[in-house]
Amino acid sequence: MKTKTGRTWRALRKVMGLAVLTLVLLIGVALKLAPYIYTEISSWIEPHAIVDAAPAVLARGTMVDDYWAVERLNAGTFAIGEPRYYQRNYSYLILGTKRALLFDAGSGTRDILPIVKRLTSLPVTVMPSHLHYDHMGGITRFNAIALIDLPATRADVHYGQFIPTRYEFVGLIDDLVLPGFQVSQWIHPGNWIDLGGRRLQVLSTPGHTPTSAALFDPGYTQFFAGDFIYPGQLYAQLPGASRSAYRSTTNALLASLPHETTIWSAHCCRPGEGIRAPYLGVGDLIALQLALDRFSAGHLPARGFYPRKFGVNERLEFFTGFPWTNE
Template sequence: MKRGTVLISLAALVATGVAALGFAPYLYVESWPYLNTPAAMSDAPVRLVKGRMFDDYFAIQDLGDGAHAIGEPRYYQANYSYLIVGEKRALLFDAGSGTRDIRPVVKSLTNLPVTILPSHLHYDHFAGLHPSDRLALVDLASTRADVVGGRFSPGRYEFLGMFDELTRPSVPVAEWIKPGATIDLGGRTLRLLSTPGHTPQSVSLHDPQGRRLFTGDFIYPTMLYAFLPGADLGVYRRTADRLLLDFPPDTRLWAAHCCRRNEGYAAPWLGMNDLADLHRALQEIEAGERASTGFFPRRYHVNDQMDIGTPLFSLGH
């Protein structure tokens, strides 16, 4: 072979390798349904550590100060949504996985009108949305871009419904909320924070009355996913940095996936010390100073509550 041909072949090989790494998150999500059997709902009896069962599927836990956790302990991802009740209306942070209809659970907790605000657009938080629900969304260029004909429908790689063989909901947006804006529930206000990292559209909700932050999938016990399409390690680290500066050390972080290590089924929570550990881990991952295992996702230990999974190379900035 001529030298030029060898060089061209090598360049093509390198380009293919780089492209494959860049597309790894997309290959991962597209191949997942072919390589895995969709996890059915667990038939094992649920033993709650706190709270009570609503029926044989949903768990309810009163967090005090008008907030309730609504868990799906039998769902394979053990999602938790949160209902915060004011004097005039209530806000449901995440719509659940849609495995069962969450609306009767919400109705059992409040008679007030309910607005649903998703922490992000992934199927396990968004698929429970019903076309007649009152949807509030973070006002970003990327969420506005998903509105067609007056209805919002998340993109294929924003929703990731292929994991549960779900079709994307299509719902009118009742309320656009700017990052940093307050949400008046009557007698209490919440504040929406843009907290990208897990996904670009991820938000957290600050509840000053309860001295807590509902974090969605930004931080939760078990393994954080920073390797799916849209995740960005540099953005993740900067968000963690901002939250550490903005909130006092006694802020309780209520997360969207169960469970705390060695605790069992209960609304999952973490502290600001866990956020500080995550921030440190992200700094060290960026600097190449933290040991990892695995290839995709590459897994880093954060602390006794958390690991974080990342792509082999971060394409972030």
């Protein structure tokens, strides 16, 4: 005869088994969706003020008001910085004789257009290095907008309007609304932008995001890298980021860039040098290549659970996800 106690115990075991199974399934889903969950909760994990209350003290360049910094890199290139913005973004205004290109549109925390107009009277086209909010925030202030021509960017055009997806823009971190705009120029990877007396080659540089773009200026031997590489923590743990794409792009760049190339990137600052336009060299790309190779071979240990972090050199650290999320 089955007792009431026995039936109760079997029912309890069944409920506990279902609870354990549910927990295992939830953990599995969470691990699979780690880049998206991390993005959704990152503002809770790392709360931040958008603008630093303290005035900025520059190592190079000039504050043109209480927010914007301008540094002249050469006769035809200006770095425009946001040293009080929590990510310390830098955009680059590149001048030709007929027109100018603004590479990245600023975070949108303050309007970058008046600064651009102070620096040039040429017609300006803006091109974002990638679709993250801190590089696209000010883009709708411009009439001429160029984008790298890839299937993924074309897919974001709806009824003539380009609108990035939630996890391409990731503006949810700061409660920002998705921007929408018309693209006036699509540029295929490998093609050139002619500014008049100055030509820039557009390169596809997936890794940080699938649709990241960079510019090579052979006249000044400059490479404008966006977020692909910069002094600090390189993010390859967000949605769409890929460590293997980082390796492939790094190898391609090392095969094509002259060794004397100066790399101008999008986030300040170099350790010990204060606030100035962030720069690196081809030697830093070589260090990144070696670190990625060692990490992939299991010879370079990582710290942390998510993101996993490993050092590259004294200027660079690499953040990545799990093998099944950001491989």
